[in-house]
Amino acid sequence: MKQPTIITKVVMLVIFLAGVVYLVGAAWQIFTDPFSTIMTYEYTVDDAAEATGWLVRTEQVIPGQGSIVDVLPDQGEKVGAGQTVAVVYRDETALDRSRQRRALELKLQQLNYTLLRGEASWDNQRLDQSITDAMARLRASAAAGDLTGLEEQALTLKSLVLQREATYDGAASIDAQIQAVQAQINALDQASGADTTAVRAPVAGTFSALADGYESVLTPAALNNLTPLSLETLTAQPVAAPEGAVGKLITKATWYFAVTVPEEVAARLVEGWSVRIRFSRDWSGEVAMKTESISAPQDGRTAVVFSSDRHLADTSLLRRQTVDLIFDSTTGIRLPKKAIRTIDVTRTDPDTGEKVPTGEKQVGLYVLTGVQAEWRPVEILADDGDYCLVQSVLSDNPTATEQKKMLRAGDEVIVAAEDLFDGKVVR
Secondary structure (H helix, E strand, O other), X not given: OOOOOHHHHHHHHHHHHHHHHHHHHHHHHHHHOOOEEEEOEEEEEEEEEEEEEEEXXXXXXXXXXXXXXXXXXXXXXXXXOOOEEEEEEOOHHHHHHHHHHHHHHHHHHHHHHHHHHOHHHOOHHHHHHHHHHHHHHHHHHHHHOOOOOHHHHHHHHHHHHHHHHHOOOOHHHHHHHHHHHHHHHHHHHHHOOOOEEEEEOOOOEEEEOOOOOOOXXXXXXXXXXXXXXXXXXXXXXXXXXXXXXXXXXXXXXXXXXXXXXXHHHHOOOOOOOEEEEEEEOOOEEEEEEEEEEEOOOEOOEEEEEEEEOOOOOOOOOOOEEEEEEEEEEEEEEEEEHHHOEEEEEEEEOOOOOOEEEEEEEEEEEXXXXXXXXXXXXXXXXXXXXXXXXXXXXXXXXXXXXXXXOOOOOOOEEEEEOOOOOOOOEOO
């Protein structure tokens, strides 16, 4: 076997040493280069002030005496004058009788539904298959948490079972059952006359199950010429929930929110103008409310009354609330301030073709596009310490290229790196 010459050995050694140097250099660069990136996201900064106040409505308490009360409307539901809003039971016996009546009403509904489907579908084999299919659909809906059609599916299944039972006697059996159930309901109605009382709405309005005692204290009339002292006096009155009340009716759509705020906050409000008020405690939502009145300052505090005819049902349970008054909102891309850089603006000399500085500065950042760093000029909208809110700087008539290079949520921005420039390969 031919031995390698000294020249071959030297060349191999040089190649080996070059590889070692390259690997050491690459490792050194990896461990010493502070290169890092971050994914951007859209963020909104609010110019807001916190305030605590009281909700004021035109309300009427619904009286109802009894040890057991069954309230019928949902919270915030609109009811008409004379509509039954609650049933008062004298004792447990009366309540049990009511439960029996409800069960019979449901059975009567199922029987009528069964009869309505007609005798044409009373085929034993087909009914058995329909019952199996209905059970499967009901089980699938319950397992998936889909409650939209659950009631109808349950009613269909019960109807099919009743139809299967009726195949032995036909429609005559269904008619007889309907008459028997109706007779039981009539008997229960006669027995309940002495120990069951229906409570009806005296006027039309929005129902609320909570009567807190402020219904006759915090009224729209009490807000006339409101001052910080008068609001404090109003809300400091001892109140108690009215005994025996089954709820209350809010009889007017317009409701009010009365607050006291520092004088400098009130100076930013204008009577007749709208301001966004964000509720985030017992109910989460924003309401655009009209500034009804602004009082004269007292000891650096000012009383302000807002009004709205929206979200009445959502706020019908609320009374004392801490909210945010939103004066302005700014939306942009939020990222660390370390990613923001300032560079010298250059222009290309028409004679030499070289880039020369113009003396101007430009604020921006580098976005990782593929393997390259791409410069994007931005404007700082808000600064909140270690982070800031920015948006792309565009010309008055942005070109397609400018729009394509706009900073967007989801872009990968370079936070730290050495010797960056537009177009530099960083990966």
